[in-house]
Amino acid sequence: MIEDVVFHSGYLGLFIVSFLAATFIPLGSEIFVAAMTLSGSNPWAIFATATTGNTLGAATNYYVGKYGANFIFSRYLKVDSEKRQNIERMYQKWGSPILFFSWVPVVGDPLTMVAGGFNLNLYIFTFWVILGKAFRYALVIMTAETFSMI
Numbered sequence: 001m002i003e004d005v006v007f008h009s010g011y012l013g014l015f016i017v018s019f020l021a022a023t024f025i026p027l028g029s030e031i032f033v034a035a036m037t038l039s040g041s042n043p044w045a046i047f048a049t050a051t052t053g054n055t056l057g058a059a060t061n062y063y064v065g066k067y068g069a070n071f072i073f074s075r076y077l078k079v080d081s082e083k084r085q086n087i088e089r090m091y092q093k094w095g096s097p098i099l100f101f102s103w104v105p106v107v108g109d110p111l112t113m114v115a116g117g118f119n120l121n122l123y124i125f126t127f128w129v130i131l132g133k134a135f136r137y138a139l140v141i142m143t144a145e146t147f148s149m150i
């Protein structure tokens with residue numbers, strides 16, 4: 001199973017799982033981050049690997065949204081023009097900081113895709129996404145290290 005691949009592939013496996021977990025593939029990377037931490041792997045390397053992989057996965061969603069937005073919004077997300085303009089205004093007003101929560105299951109992946117669809121500045125996108133994902137992985141690693149001391 002995927003667990004065996006990740007644990008036998010080390011940091012490369014963690015990178016791949018973290019990348020895929022940030023796309024629309026239903027996969028969580030936290031368990032792998034915690035397990036590698038508990039197994040004694042370097043917490044800084046785990047942090048850097050998972051954050052980088054997850055951020056690049058979110059960037060993939062951004063580009064899917066940016067270059068496939070018209071197709072996706074017209075075919076899969078039935079949103080009329082007026083409603084879409086309202087969503088765009090709301091997202092542009094509040095959208096950048098909300099990307100901090102791009103790590104949250106279910107809502108995070110669509111947030112990153114919508115950011116691309118709305119052509120949010122890539123630097124702003126990257127800042128908020130890295131900040132949120134780094135926060136999440138730091139929390140997972142610190143929690144795992146705390147439990148390993150008990």
